[in-house]
Amino acid sequence: MLNNGNLWWIVPFASLAGRASGQDSPAPPPATAQTGCVSGDCHGSVLGRSFMHAPTAQQKCAACHVATDAAKHEFQLAAAPDQLCVTCHSIKKFDFSHEPVKAGQCIGCHDPHGSQFRSLLKADPLGDLCRSCHDAGAYSDRRFVHEPVASQACILCHESHGSWRPHLLASDTRSLCLSCHSAVAEGVSSARHVHSPLLNTPCTRCHDPHASDHAAQLKENPQSLCLSCHTGMAEQLSTSSTVHGAVAQEQACLNCHSGHDAEFPALLERRPIDLCLQCHSQPLSDAKGRTLPNMAALLQDNPFHHGPIREGDCTACHDAHASSHFRLLEHEYPPEFYAPFTLDRYALCFNCHVREMVLQPFGAGITGFAQTTPDGLLNLHYVHVHKEKKGRTCRACHEVHASQRPFHIRESVPFGEEGWALELNFTQTQTGGKCAPACHDPQTYVRPGKSLLKTDSEDLP
Ligand code: HEC
Ligand code: HEC
Ligand code: HEC
Ligand code: HEC
Ligand code: HEC
Ligand code: HEC
Ligand code: HEC
Ligand code: HEC
Ligand code: HEC
Ligand code: HEC
Ligand code: HEC
Ligand code: HEC
Ligand code: HEC
Incomplete structure (x- = not known):
């Protein structure tokens, strides 16, 4: 997950002197005084950024850099690298702290001098900041990447320093998701039938917050997902001699059910008969290759409808899922x-x-x-x-x-x-x-x- 190429900054600061006096640069003056570091061609680059760190802007370079050998222009940080920032800043303690914050690796994200991004951030917090350490390619092999993740806006869901919740989450998962997906909350509060996990299970039980190979960010294919809780149904499917084609093909359970809420009982998207006829409005082949008639046409051509069909209830006789009786009969x-x-x-x-x-x-x-x-x-x-x-x-x-x-x-x-x-x-x-x-x-x-x-x-x- 971590981008090791970015760990250069844990090199002790003293060695920076060598870089600063590299062959391409003009030889620096002996640092006899800790003032006037920014003059002429020297160190102008640490100033003039859109957002400046107060001590740098005030050219109090010595607050952080102390000369170890003024003649050789060698410096050392004023404190151990992991202690430097917390000499002036106190960092709140959380139950869950982000690893680099715990380790005092503040400059993994912040530039000690200044930055074009707010909060002295080294990169755009809605862009490249997190992926400088977290593998940018982590989700690129998935078919569906959640939009805020695709745009690298990790901080819309995660705290960067620490959180009272696992995984640095900015709030509890449900509120987090609903803060953007208010339509889901509206559906749940207005629908006549609500799937109980929507009320008492984190959304991440069914959805992957980052990326997925399944539509709607589902963690598994719909059938496996549903059957992971509906074990009685799993048992019925595995023990019946005939499993309805509708249960396995395309969207599987979602061919008929909603994952969240619905106007009809049993989380059905429509009246049972309308559901059935959405597929049975053409001839279909059964498992043995025999042709099943176009039921919609049959009902249209024959005026006398059997009682349960007049009621719109095909499942009065058929099990919509699976059965060991002929023709999925109950x-x-x-x-x-x-x-x-x-x-x-x-x-x-x-x-x-x-x-x-x-x-x-x-x-x-x-x-x-x-x-x-x-x-x-x-x-x-x-x-x-x-x-x-x-x-x-x-x-x-x-x-x-x-x-x-x-x-x-x-x-x-x-x-x-x-x-x-x-x-x-x-x-x-x-x-x-x-x-x-x-x-x-x-x-x-x-x-x-x-x-x-x-x-x-x-x-x-
Ligand atoms: C708040 C602490 C702090 C202050 C104030 C500060 N620096 Fe730094 N500086 C650092 C740290 C930490 C590093 C090493 C990490 C890095 O390069 O990002 C560093 C690196 C450097 C480097 C070498 C790497 C580079 O960015 O070029 C130079 C040169 C430098 N500082 C010059 C200055 C000058 C000049 C000032 C004053 C105008 C100054 N610094 C003020 C903390 C500070
Ligand atoms: C010598 C004291 C001192 C040290 C050491 C110091 N800071 Fe600061 N820092 C300040 C002051 C003063 C401010 C301005 C505070 C304010 O405006 O409220 C500040 C502000 C900040 C801000 C807020 C900037 C903003 O725009 O809101 C960040 C981020 C920050 N410092 C990070 C760091 C990091 C990272 C380090 C270690 C590399 C560090 N500071 C070391 C004194 C220090
Ligand atoms: C993983 C990246 C990351 C690391 C590591 C990190 N910060 Fe920050 N820090 C941020 C971000 C992002 C913000 C802006 C927060 C926001 O706007 O929600 C911030 C904000 C700040 C601020 C200004 C706002 C505030 O919360 O007071 C200070 C000061 C600060 N950080 C200091 C530090 C210090 C000190 C460390 C090391 C102990 C540190 N940060 C480590 C990402 C980081
Ligand atoms: C300086 C490197 C670095 C940067 C930048 C960084 N992280 Fe991390 N992050 C780590 C390390 C190290 C860990 C701990 C190892 C791991 O879980 O991969 C970690 C872990 C995490 C975790 C898992 C926490 C848990 O308990 O499961 C989250 C979430 C996270 N980082 C989010 C972010 C976000 C959001 C950003 C951008 C604001 C970010 N990180 C930027 C280094 C970094
Ligand atoms: C839409 C909200 C959201 C966004 C955006 C988001 N995450 Fe997460 N992330 C979560 C949630 C929720 C969890 C906890 C997962 C769980 O409970 O199963 C998590 C867990 C994590 C973890 C620890 C567990 C794991 O899956 O490895 C890391 C690391 C992490 N996220 C990194 C990131 C990074 C990096 C980004 C930006 C590219 C990001 N997240 C964007 C919501 C989000
Ligand atoms: C920062 C806002 C934001 C947060 C927080 C957020 N999402 Fe999203 N989500 C979006 C956007 C934007 C899209 C893409 C546009 C759309 O389809 O609505 C999206 C798409 C989705 C989709 C796919 C919709 C489809 O038709 O394929 C699902 C599922 C989803 N989010 C679930 C979640 C879950 C679960 C959480 C909590 C872990 C969450 N979202 C948190 C903004 C957010
Ligand atoms: C029991 C599993 C389950 C849980 C829990 C769940 N979802 Fe879903 N969600 C689904 C399924 C299945 C779909 C696809 C529905 C479809 O295609 O008809 C879906 C679709 C979505 C979509 C895209 C379509 C739409 O309705 O906009 C979003 C956004 C979404 N869920 C967000 C959430 C949020 C937010 C939560 C938590 C409050 C949540 N889901 C909890 C199973 C679940
Ligand atoms: C996290 C576990 C979980 C997952 C995953 C899950 N369900 Fe449920 N489902 C439940 C619980 C709990 C109930 C309510 C208790 C009951 O009636 O058995 C329920 C009830 C139902 C009901 C009956 C509702 C009623 O009013 O009679 C249907 C239909 C249903 N689920 C379909 C699905 C489908 C389709 C999926 C896959 C998209 C799915 N479930 C995924 C836990 C789950
Ligand atoms: C062809 C449409 C259809 C498909 C596909 C379908 N169902 Fe159903 N399901 C129904 C109908 C209609 C009812 C209500 C009538 C009944 O009880 O038979 C129902 C009822 C249910 C119930 C509640 C009553 C019970 O029997 O326990 C659950 C739970 C359920 N289905 C889960 C699932 C799961 C899980 C899948 C996927 C493996 C699935 N369904 C696929 C049509 C379907
Ligand atoms: C998503 C499409 C779809 C939906 C919706 C659907 N069916 Fe089917 N049905 C099929 C397919 C495909 C077959 C033939 C293949 C098979 O069952 O293996 C089939 C076969 C059947 C069979 C014959 C089974 C056999 O093998 O003898 C019956 C009976 C049946 N369906 C009744 C229903 C009823 C009742 C409903 C409504 C609750 C319904 N179907 C909804 C697609 C669907
Ligand atoms: C040999 C032909 C034949 C067979 C076999 C047959 N029926 Fe009938 N059935 C009829 C006729 C003819 C009527 C119309 C009686 C009338 O005109 O009142 C009828 C009427 C009915 C009625 C209407 C109420 C009544 O009794 O008059 C029902 C219900 C019924 N049959 C059910 C069944 C069932 C169930 C079976 C199989 C167990 C069955 N039938 C087998 C010929 C048959
Ligand atoms: C779920 C209940 C149900 C099942 C199962 C059922 N029927 Fe019926 N049947 C009805 C109803 C309701 C009527 C309409 C009675 C009325 O109109 O007074 C009816 C009417 C009939 C009629 C015509 C009677 C009339 O007066 O017009 C016949 C014939 C019939 N059924 C035969 C059968 C046969 C054969 C089976 C078994 C294959 C069967 N039924 C299974 C509920 C059922
Ligand atoms: C009263 C009970 C009953 C109802 C209600 C009922 N069916 Fe059937 N269905 C049967 C029986 C019995 C068979 C087997 C017929 C045979 O082979 O004689 C059957 C067979 C089928 C077949 C296989 C093709 C065939 O003709 O053998 C399909 C497809 C089918 N039904 C779909 C439906 C649909 C769709 C509905 C709702 C519009 C429905 N059924 C309502 C009893 C019923």
């Missing part, structure tokens, strides 16, 4: 067209819908998909779904996101390995329907009770 749902029946397999749907629909073969008031038979009112959901072997899964008849018809009855269903479209040939009526799929002969059912349809669509007889 609960079990069979991926196939046929599945042997167990209630557990349909945990997703029966998290919201009444399970009697697939458990009771007969009875009124269970479902509208029913037919009067000599044995009673036959539950056609039971008939199709509740089978030991080739039970039809819900997808055989229903769309899950949106459909052209009420009850989310689908037009066709992908079938078999190839996923070819099996036409349902369903005709919906005000009181029930008729379907003629490839599965069986055309069948009609008449819903018990009154019309359940909410629409009086002209298409429906």
Whole structure:
């Protein structure tokens, strides 16, 4: 970190006499008196600077230089180099003192005679001063350098002599950062949902104050940063069979969450559905290379939206992060067209819908998909779904996101390995329907009770 090339000044002052009488310079007069050092061609350079040190300006050279051999024009400092300045100046004691100040190396930063910079500084305190010792190239290999650091304005954050805080900080980190980033404070105080570390953790837990390889001065890539505290989430990601592409790609967690504050719960930047559709408004490929439909177009083209989607809540069924269920579902749902029946397999749907629909073969008031038979009112959901072997899964008849018809009855269903479209040939009526799929002969059912349809669509007889 330190620039050793700058340590020349710790050479004992006595040796300066040799320099002063170097061959290029005219021989100095014998210093019989300690006055008149600045005369003719001699030592004019120590005067006339914009900011002069009082004793030098007054030409009290002897306050600091005493002759050891007047004839040879040899001098010595009036006190040991690390004591010279503190003979006149008292330096405040801090819990944390800057190393060169502690060591009395005042002239590492100050010119004892005068300077063009204020406070007799040897270089611009908003420019080169600090980098005369601290490696100027320290951050140049990073992609993003914090602006005040890039402009070498170290003293906007650090004290130069000492501080009551570690790292010579000018104030506590949070106030320091907020002194320039007032918009962050405004966000935190006005937003409805605030990330708790913003209130009780130093900003430097997440941001590097100097430079970083990650945008927004983040200390790590967003995913590692977030997971360094959210260990439960880290566990979920590492133990699930599918991790959502959104969690890893591009901005990772920041694709959906804010790091500071947000108007929506769970630090979401927008309503969940708007978040989802910002990526799912084009076909995407899943991990196995299969094409996922353009969900935004699907919702636009199909007027009947499933209840949770009307509420704007895709995460009612999907885990936004990772899951071991098919298609990132929150609960079990069979991926196939046929599945042997167990209630557990349909945990997703029966998290919201009444399970009697697939458990009771007969009875009124269970479902509208029913037919009067000599044995009673036959539950056609039971008939199709509740089978030991080739039970039809819900997808055989229903769309899950949106459909052209009420009850989310689908037009066709992908079938078999190839996923070819099996036409349902369903005709919906005000009181029930008729379907003629490839599965069986055309069948009609008449819903018990009154019309359940909410629409009086002209298409429906
Ligand atoms: C407050 C103490 C102080 C006073 C007053 C002072 N000097 Fe110095 N001077 C130093 C120190 C310390 C050094 C050595 C470090 C350096 O060169 O920066 C030095 C270095 C020098 C040098 C050799 C290096 C150089 O800068 O050329 C000369 C010559 C010199 N002083 C002349 C003078 C003259 C002439 C005066 C009076 C007009 C004077 N000094 C007043 C502290 C002082
Ligand atoms: C002989 C006494 C004396 C010595 C030795 C001395 N100073 Fe000073 N220094 C003064 C006086 C007097 C002032 C003017 C004080 C004021 O204006 O309040 C001053 C002012 C300063 C200032 C403030 C300048 C400004 O513009 O605000 C700095 C910085 C400083 N000295 C640094 C040093 C350093 C570094 C050394 C050692 C190389 C040193 N002084 C040695 C007497 C001394
Ligand atoms: C790392 C650089 C650095 C070192 C080393 C350093 N100073 Fe300073 N000093 C500064 C800066 C920068 C200022 C101006 C402070 C400001 O404006 O905030 C300053 C200001 C001063 C002042 C005038 C303002 C004040 O605080 O009274 C004096 C006097 C002073 N220093 C004396 C010393 C003495 C004596 C030493 C050695 C014991 C020393 N400095 C070592 C950087 C340094
Ligand atoms: C004369 C050489 C020198 C100059 C000039 C200098 N420093 Fe230092 N600085 C040191 C040394 C030596 C250390 C202690 C070793 C280290 O931490 O690298 C240090 C340490 C530090 C530290 C770390 C303190 C800690 O406890 O972690 C900070 C911060 C710092 N300096 C800031 C500055 C700033 C700001 C400036 C410019 C105003 C500056 N330094 C100018 C020599 C210097
Ligand atoms: C925006 C404020 C800010 C600026 C500007 C700044 N620093 Fe720092 N610096 C800090 C903070 C905050 C820390 C403490 C880091 C921590 O707590 O992890 C620190 C720590 C340090 C340290 C000690 C720990 C380390 O990272 O090595 C050094 C040395 C240091 N800074 C040098 C500098 C130098 C040199 C400059 C100018 C090029 C500078 N700083 C500019 C805020 C700043
Ligand atoms: C002296 C003023 C100042 C201080 C103090 C300061 N910053 Fe900055 N910061 C800036 C400036 C100027 C920029 C660049 C302009 C911008 O993006 O706002 C910046 C940029 C940033 C950025 C990047 C913004 C982006 O969009 O890439 C982050 C993050 C940041 N600062 C965090 C911090 C943190 C954390 C601290 C406290 C350790 C801090 N700043 C202290 C002035 C400051
Ligand atoms: C829990 C981690 C975390 C903490 C703590 C944190 N930030 Fe951030 N900050 C972030 C993330 C993540 C981003 C990037 C957000 C984005 O791109 O949406 C960011 C962005 C920023 C930005 C640039 C964008 C903007 O909003 O202007 C600034 C400036 C900033 N933070 C300052 C601060 C300050 C000041 C503090 C302390 C009060 C702080 N941060 C505390 C994580 C954090
Ligand atoms: C310094 C540790 C820390 C880091 C880093 C961190 N968080 Fe948090 N986060 C917390 C704490 C503490 C809470 C509040 C306790 C809780 O609800 O678990 C929280 C809560 C949350 C919440 C829930 C808020 C709510 O209202 O339910 C979300 C979402 C969140 N963090 C996302 C993130 C994201 C995204 C990142 C990365 C940019 C991140 N966190 C980085 C500590 C952290
Ligand atoms: C595709 C958008 C998206 C991405 C990417 C995402 N989240 Fe979330 N996250 C959400 C949504 C939506 C919620 C709220 C609904 C819920 O609870 O499922 C949430 C909730 C959370 C919560 C609070 C509730 C809980 O489950 O504990 C935390 C913490 C969280 N996310 C952290 C993260 C972290 C860490 C990452 C990155 C590894 C991340 N999120 C990536 C959308 C996302
Ligand atoms: C940042 C873009 C992005 C956002 C935002 C996003 N997704 Fe995704 N999603 C993807 C990508 C890319 C894939 C396919 C790659 C993968 O998952 O591995 C995918 C795949 C999926 C899959 C299929 C997973 C599988 O492998 O079977 C589901 C389901 C899904 N997303 C639901 C959602 C939901 C719900 C939301 C909103 C909470 C959402 N997505 C937000 C990019 C995104
Ligand atoms: C009622 C539960 C539910 C809701 C709400 C829901 N999904 Fe799904 N989603 C599913 C089911 C079940 C599947 C599997 C469909 C299948 O293969 O039959 C699925 C599959 C997907 C797929 C994979 C492509 C496909 O058609 O198989 C994507 C992408 C997807 N959903 C995104 C979303 C988005 C975006 C939202 C919000 C607009 C959303 N989902 C809302 C249950 C739901
Ligand atoms: C998060 C709760 C939730 C989940 C999970 C869920 N649904 Fe729904 N479903 C609803 C809501 C709410 C409605 C709308 C009810 C209304 O409009 O009265 C609905 C309506 C329906 C309808 C149309 C009923 C009508 O009266 O129009 C069908 C069919 C349906 N869901 C099938 C399914 C299937 C199949 C699954 C499993 C893949 C499923 N649902 C999972 C909440 C859910
Ligand atoms: C063989 C086709 C078929 C299968 C398989 C099927 N349904 Fe249905 N479902 C229908 C029909 C047709 C209706 C419309 C009934 C009406 O007209 O009232 C319906 C209606 C519904 C309704 C609306 C309320 C009601 O019961 O009338 C829900 C909820 C529902 N189905 C959920 C499911 C769930 C969950 C599954 C999978 C466990 C499933 N369906 C499997 C054909 C089917």
